[in-house]
Amino acid sequence: MHLTTTQALLALALLAGPLSAQEPPSEETIEFFSLNCKSCHTIGGGRLTGPDLKGLGERRDRDWVVRFLQDPASVLNGGGEYEQKLLADANGTYMPDLPGIDAARASKLYDLILAESALEKSQFAGVQVSDRPLTEADVERGRRLFLGAERFKNGAPACISCHTTAGLPGLGGGVLGPDLTAAYGRLEGRTALTAWLSAPPSATMQPVFAKRSLEGEEILALVAWLQHEAEGGDFESSPRSLPFVLAGIAAAGALLVLFDIFWRGRFRGVRRPLVHGGNEA
């Protein structure tokens, strides 16, 4: 195996350990953290879906973090008490695999977390979205944003193109993404949902929303709408495929009947009814 200069330096840096923490984290690492981590983790802002990362250096060493980031599931499965607690805290949800992660990047992320933990107030202390109380107007605006009746300012696609909720009328919304009726509950409330929406991390959503992020007020409105949906109570959260198929069959049948009426005078054959109709003189 040939090592490039960079790789050699990196290896040195890894060996050097704490020394490298003195270097300021690069722009690239910060951007990676923003895209992939901050929707579930804060640094000093409390727990979202995942744990607060402040003071990670005191809890785990570099080696563990690098292994963990490269393959969260196997570390969680194969681990001891600490790992089991992580899993339990997250309600059994595994941390998803990170796109484009490798040992070097994982190490840089660890450095970033260490550096940010040392600060009085980290830039990742929490999403900078107002925590004002949500109103009826927010619910209404959220509904309009979800349905696409009002466009997102930065041009992101409306939620309904991929998602549905139980409260939508008619055939509901898209079925490409999951039903969002229970999303508010699944993400344990406003804070985490706000964080998720500020930088959607899933593999499908990330490329779509990376360059067209939602604005703070839009996020609040959507949170209000999803909260309203989650509290709707009387809705059964279920896929709408059955009514859709039934409606399709009914519409096809109705069309056939219409065609039959419209073309009732059409040619239906002459010879066969003549010969087999027994119209013999």
Next chain:
Amino acid sequence: MDVRSQIGMVFHLDKCIGCHTCSVACKNVWTDREGTEYMWWNNVETKPGTGFPTRWEDQEQYKGGWVTDGEDLKLRSTGKARIIPNIFHNPAQPSLDDYYEPWTYDFQHLFDAPEGDDQPTAIPISKITGEPIEKIEAGPNWDDDLGGSPIYAANDPNMEGLTEAQRKQMLEIERVAMFYVPRICNHCLNPACVAACPSGALYKRGEDGVVLLSQERCRAWRACIPACPYKKTYFNWSTGKSEKCILCYPRLETGQAPACFHSCVGRIRYLGNVLYDMDKVREAANLPDEQLVQAQRDLILDPTDPEVIEAARRGGIPEGVIETAARSPVYKYVKEWEIALPLHVEYRTFPMLFYVPPLLPVMSETQGDVVRNSVDALFGDVEDARPPLEYLGKLFAAGNLGKLRYAIKKELAVKIWRRHVTVGDIDEEQAKRALVEADCSPEEADDIFRLTALSTFKERFVIPPAQREMAMEMLVDPQELKAAAGFGFRSAPRRS
């Protein structure tokens, strides 16, 4: 006066013996290719019978031809607005079942069959699927000579409107009257197929009015198939194009009669061009049914009238074509003698194929178990014709019995006159009285007799000289496709 030349045809039904030689000649020349097996550009029908396709005259079903509101014509099958919702599925489309499923036989089996207790047979094989056919249910002349069942005769659309007695008379098996109606494309003056085509693939050739279907422009909308009331455009399922009788124009252009005319053993067919006035066609086509026979005759102009000749020259008709119009046998039968009538002129397409109606006198009848033969009716009253005049009138005169009676009376008078001349058992006074009653002179009777019975090839087929090559020479080399000719495509059609 907008004078044009049109090829016309006359079929003399009193001479047709129903041998189908014409159909076979046409099939061998034009329609033995894949996709055309079921087409019979020329077919011969037994009347009474349902014809090909079955009951094609029933326009309630087939929606062919024109209807008039007294001022303007409308197609029964389609129209500018109706074509849009119906363009992908024409609701008046006959299926293959209404024609027939063409077949051949597995003749090889006669040679290859293993030894067995029974004589090997050649089983029928479908020309559509290539599979054996269990039971052949229909053919292009299935009702030929009643085909073993009176069901076809009983369902002849022309029988509708006859009295119960007349129907019974026609269906009584010992008295059943049969005659044959050979049919080809009528090359109508006012063709419904041309009007219906959304692609403009059908057209009427300028110089002689032959209706042709461009294999390059046809887009398989199949609007022509219901529109033609005679069901003489056919859809080729293999090429995805419609095809029809082309009146053997390559033969016409070289001075030969079309194959079906040429091969006719009964010499019943006549062909020649007539001059007509295009300006009057619209008005004529909107007249009431019973005036249509006369209206069509009035469209045809006297080719010896100097005024007509002058107008024809102005219209660019070549001298040679004006000259052949003056010798046309069609002009004589239709216009001078008025004994040839169009088939179903009430479809308002003005078919240019005319029929001399058959006399079919009663020659024998049964009384109890006794069959009485008599020749009295041979020279008796026209009302004794076995198919009631009402029936023939439906076919050939749109119900105008006067026109039909006139024609049949004259035919009969000619027979009486010639019996007097050649045999002499009818005296002159009686023969002349018959002629006078039939509005006929001895000279005219001799002319009719001569053209009917003794005519030569050149008298029966007066083919206008083709000018097409001369016109084409300026644009293309007429020899370019020499030895490459044949029925086909210059650029092969593709189904995608």
